Amino acid sequence: MAGANELAKAYDPSAIEEKWAKYWVEQRLFDTPVPAAGDHAKAFTMLLPPPNVTGRLHMGHMLNQAEMDILTRWHRMSGERALWVPGTDHAGIATQMMVEKQLAAEGKTTRKELGREAFTDKVWTWKKQYGGAITEQMRRLGASVDWSREYFTMDDTLSPAVIEAFVRLHEQGLVYRGAYIVNWDPKLQTAVSDLEVESEERIGKLYHVRYPLADGSGSIVVATTRPETMLGDTAVAVNPTDERYIALVGKMLTLPLTGREIPIVADDWANPEFGTGAVKVTPAHDPNDFAIGQRHSLPSLSILDQTAKVDLPGSKYHGLDRFEAREQVVADLEAFGLLVAVKDHAMTVPVSQRSGSVIEPRLSDQWFIKIQPLADKAIEAVKEGHIKFTPEMYAKTYFEWMGNIHDWCISRQLWWGHRIPAWHCADCKGITVARTTPAVCSKCGSAEITQETDVLDTWFSSGLLPFTVFGWPPPDGQMTKDMAAFYPTDLLVTGFDILFFWVARMIMLSCHFMLDVPMADGTPRTLKDAVPFREVYIHALVRDANREKMSKTKGNVIDPIDIIKRFGTDAVRFTLASMASPGTDIAFSEARTEGYRAFANKIWNVARFIFMNIDRAKEAGIATKLCAPCLASEIWAEAPIETRWILARLSHTTNEVNQSLKDYRFDEAANAIYQFFWGEFCDWYLELAKVRLDFGGTSNAATELTLGALISVYEAALRLLSPFMPFITEEIWHALYAAVGMPSPAKSIALTRFPLGSEFRGDAVAVADMTMLQELIVSVRGLRKEMGVPEKEATPIVVFATDAPVATLASTNADMLAKMARVSGVTLAQTALSGNGTRSTPGFDVQVLYERVIDVPAERERLSKDLAKYEMGLQAAEKQLANEAFIGKAPAHIVDGLKKQATETKLLFDKTRAALDALNR
RNA sequence: GGGCGCAUAACUCAGCGGUAGAGUGCCACCUUCACACGGUGGAAGUCGCAGGUUCGAAUCCUGCUGCGCCCA
Structure with a gap:
């Protein structure tokens, strides 16, 4: 594009955008090398929240990336060493599901038939083929990231860092393994974290079931929404203050359908107001019951397997799905006359965010991070102002959550991800956690060891990114140059939906690990410099034009690429x-x-x-x-x-x-x-x-x-x-x-x-003068319209101003007035103007000379309207100026401003009055 | 149940203690040699409701109503 004639009359974005997007990447314009010695330019560093490798770009990404790109380009152009690091997340569950679906579509092989190694190979193949889709889309947006530093969370460089982090946490006693109630997804057959569980309101039923006392002296009625779990009951709890039941505490009940004897215990958790006030306790299948079980040393009886089918060999319920079992149990209770009542009941059901299946709380062996020590530092980092949230409000949300945090279940029963570096001994049942595959059990020396099959929660690896992308742990014990130059990052831009998933975890893990890494000059690092970023900017959610959340099921998803094609x-x-x-x-x-x-x-x-x-x-x-x-x-x-x-x-x-x-x-x-x-x-x-x-x-x-x-x-x-x-x-x-x-x-x-x-x-004078000329031009334009002057016809004007410079401005800028308001000549008046074709401002009166008769009724209406407006304004101003309290207490510039305004309004009022009178004459 | 947020012009949103703003849309006029994806002029809001603080409230406080989100 060189001359005007070669330019299309209308801008066509599609003609140039792809060219430049490609140019920026190919020319490596935004690669940010490690600074040379002696180069002390201020760094501005950001990490791209890594999209799922399976993802497609949505409006949320586009907003996020547009904001980050604006900031990066701005900082870069402001002379800073701007670095924006892109990457993608291996997204354990999402990716595994996607490839499994693909397998199902292709033929008959399932994941299990393939076996772990062959399956993960398949996933890698998939990743290599399709994993670049989302970053391709990013290029199209013009995101000025440093592609030379692009990472993938399962890269050869990042994976060892994940293992290292896990091992260190284990060495520090912050990782433990144990049988706990976890959120079990029976469809994906893995545990998921609290955050991956959503609540759904559903109408269920509340069943009242009679449990007879073992000594035959009576019975107690419990209320439950999940009668099938009674097969795993190990107690019934009542509130210690509940007089109805107080005498029964300590007695034994005969559990219907199984004949097992279970105790009645007193526990605060039993709510006298809810149901019958007596609650059955199933420690293996309910988190609250689990807690009761711990308090009362009750046994935990798992009655469901990993697919949520009853797992009680020999029982008539064995092999039934949990919902089928419920019907059967209810039917049997009814047959025995033990079903006292069934009521409709609104309840919240935990649902898996990923698969949509109802979560089954399940007792199983999982790996956890003891979170409190990490949370304490993370809270301190924000409290002390080392990390600033924008908008500030989110700091409150952050504290709220961090204050009530639970240990983090980090094991996932998946194949795609970082496999936990722990080995189980077949002989002594001991566990060896190690950086590299051990030859023998560290406890008993047996060679019969096998690696843990679970992988780590995806958010564990992404929580480490702020320091792992810059080369943690340092390969030779020396801090990497990247780390010295770019850590901590300056800013994180993200949506609040991953505030806890990612932001909080990064803060916890970074503060924990980086505190041990000395500063570049060898001095110890304090919390201020251990933080992963100094600021967090949280942006809004992009909704559709009707404020509805975009979702695939609603079909209201706006595809950014589509919109880009249409508008640029x-x-x-x-x-x-x-x-x-x-x-x-x-x-x-x-x-x-x-x-x-x-x-x-x-x-x-x-x-x-x-x-x-x-x-x-x-x-x-x-x-x-x-x-x-x-x-x-x-x-x-x-x-x-x-x-x-x-x-x-x-x-x-x-x-x-x-x-x-x-x-x-x-x-x-x-x-x-x-x-x-x-x-x-x-x-x-x-x-x-x-x-x-x-x-x-x-x-x-x-x-x-x-x-x-x-x-x-x-x-x-x-x-x-x-x-x-x-x-x-x-x-x-x-x-x-x-x-x-x-x-x-x-x-x-x-x-x-x-x-x-x-x-x-x-140039303050030029601004003031120009503003006055603009007012004059706008006034004349308005008058001309009112008077019906044809657009092309020029008219002379008369200007009156008490302030001499205004009059001079008008006459010396006649050429400007001619161009902008079709003024053919400017005459200066010595007295105030009023009457037909006049308009007044505080600075001047202007009259357009045009012989055409004006539309008297329309003009009268306009003037009357103005007059009423000025009158109201004047009354309000005068009333306030008469108020002694106002004169006494309001700041001088406000009072002066109001006085000036009152004077001007009075002037306009008088002029308008005169014009109206002239019209009526 | 606990917590957070939002209600301003037809629509989408700024303003957050000192006389109500923008974009889009709407109405009228204009094919003026950069642009009709344009120009010019115009209409349009008791700032959700009720109290309170203040000389002064869309703006601060309290309550209410209606939406939305997060955590139980």
């Missing part, structure tokens, strides 16, 4: 940025995106306009200069008012953008740029530049100066915009330099400097 990546990025205000979710609106596509088109057409004028200048032999550093220079002091004004406005906008980005206010930053570019640069500056640009040859100096300002301000605006809209700005920026015959100063606009407000000349 830049427009979508800008939409997300402009809607990303903190605290509220984003209801993604296409209408908004359409608006920003129009914005991109506007930017494009300014380029066409500028190129056209550069061509004209070339033909006329006028120099075209692009000089970014000159924009602060005093050479502009003599420039026409609009040029001095636009520089000041650019300066102001730049400051706003920098400040907003610092505060993570993407919305404010985006709106400031939008408003400046369209509302000021295009609507005013460009139009006024047309007045100055004259290639006829008489006023070359003004033309040269204006064209230079136009090009240079536009170039600065492109840099300002480039973190938000990297594609279109890249395209135009290169073309702009080509057009003025200069080599691009960098390989990419992304490698140039982000503007600073001080780089543009401020």
Whole structure:
């Protein structure tokens, strides 16, 4: 793209975006090498929350990545050593399920038929073939990540680190194995963590069942929602304060259907208000019952196997599914006359997030992390301010959760993942935990050892990422250069849905492990520098236009790639940025995106306009200069008012953008740029530049100066915009330099400097004068519309102003008024104006001279409306000014402001009154 | 049950103690040689309800109503 004629009239993002996305990656523009010795540029480091390797890009990713990319590009352009590390997560359950499904679709082999090794080979094959899909999509978004550092959580470098972390925790006594109640997913046949369980409201039944006393002296009725588990009951609990049952505590009951004898115990957990007040205790199949069992030393009887079928060989219920068993048990109880009542009951059922099956609390051997010591440090890190949350509110949520944290079950009965480095001894039943495969049992020396089959929770490995990606543990005991240069990372940008899954775990694990790693200079590390990141920015959830959460089942998922194809990546990025205000979710609106596509088109057409004028200048032999550093220079002091004004406005906008980005206010930053570019640069500056640009040859100096300002301000605006809209700005920026015959100063606009407000000349006088002229122009335009002056017809105006400079401004800028408001001539009046075709502001009166009769009723209505408005305003102001308390207590500038406002309103009121009278005459 | 958040123009959202704002949409006019994905002008809100604090409340506090989320 070189000349205006070669540019398409409308911007077509698809024509350029893929080209630049590819260019950025191939040129390795965003690779961040380890700093050379003596290079002390400030680092800005972020980790991409690794998407699941099986994932497809969704709007949440796009928001997350758009925000991270804006920040990375901004920091990079601000001269920092910006590093954004990408990667993908092996996503244990999700990936294993996906490949199993694929196997099922292909033929008959199941995972189990294949065997562990062959299956994991299959998964690796799958990963190699399809695992890059999501990162391909990221490239399309223009994410300026360092691809040279891309990781996968099961890489050869990361896996040993995971093993090392596990072994160390074990050595420190923070890993234990034991039989505990876990959330068991009978479909996936693995334990899952508390976080992977969701609650669902369901209507079930509450069964009242009579348990007879063993001595035949009576009975007790228990209430339960899960009668089938009575096969595993080992007690009945009643509340110690419950007078109905107090006498029965200690007595034995005969458990129906099995004939086993079980005790009645007193325990606070039994709620006298609920059901009958007596509760059956099944320690092996309910977490609360498990706790009761521990308190009363009750045996735990597992009656369900890993597929949730009854596992009681010899019993008539053996082999029945848990729900079938329930029906059978209920039927049998009824037959024995022991079923007292059945009531409908609303209850919450635990459901597996991954498979959707009802979770079966199950007693099994699992590996746990003793979490409290880690949580304590993690709480301290945030309390002490070493980690800052934005919005701050999330710190509360974080403390709430961390304060009630439970030990973390980290073993998963899966094949895809980091296999736990523990070996079971067949002889002594001892466990050997080791970094490398041991030859013999460390306890008894037996060679009959086999490795633990469980793998680690995926979140365990991703929780280690902030330090493992930078080379922990150091291979030779020396801290890696990456670690020295980039840890701790500066910021984590993420959705709050993984606040506990990932964010909290990273904080816990990083604080724990990094505290042991000395600083680069050898001094001990404190918690302040052990943290994984210094700040966490939590963004909103992207919903559909109706505020509904996007989900596959609802079919309301918006595919970012689809939207990008329709509107362009830049427009979508800008939409997300402009809607990303903190605290509220984003209801993604296409209408908004359409608006920003129009914005991109506007930017494009300014380029066409500028190129056209550069061509004209070339033909006329006028120099075209692009000089970014000159924009602060005093050479502009003599420039026409609009040029001095636009520089000041650019300066102001730049400051706003920098400040907003610092505060993570993407919305404010985006709106400031939008408003400046369209509302000021295009609507005013460009139009006024047309007045100055004259290639006829008489006023070359003004033309040269204006064209230079136009090009240079536009170039600065492109840099300002480039973190938000990297594609279109890249395209135009290169073309702009080509057009003025200069080599691009960098390989990419992304490698140039982000503007600073001080780089543009401020001029308060120009801003005040220009504001006044704008008011005058808008007034005249309004009057002309009201009076029905045809668009093309120019009219003379009369201006009255008590303030002399205003009158001078109007007459000396007649050319501006002619262009912007079709004014054919300016006359200055010596007295206030009123009557037909007049409009008044606090600064001036203006009258449009036009012979056409005005629409009297319409004008009367408008004036009456204004009059009423001024009257109300005036009354309110006068009332307040009469209030002594206000005068006494309000700050002076407020009081003065109100007085000034009252005076102005009074003036306008009088003028409007006079105009109305004149009309009625 | 515990905790957190949100209610502002038709829609989507800013503002969070000093006279109500933006984008989209709507109405009218304009094919002016960058752009009709455009230009110009305009209409549109007792800031969920009720109290309180304050000279002054959309903004702070309390309660209520209605939504939403998180944890039990």
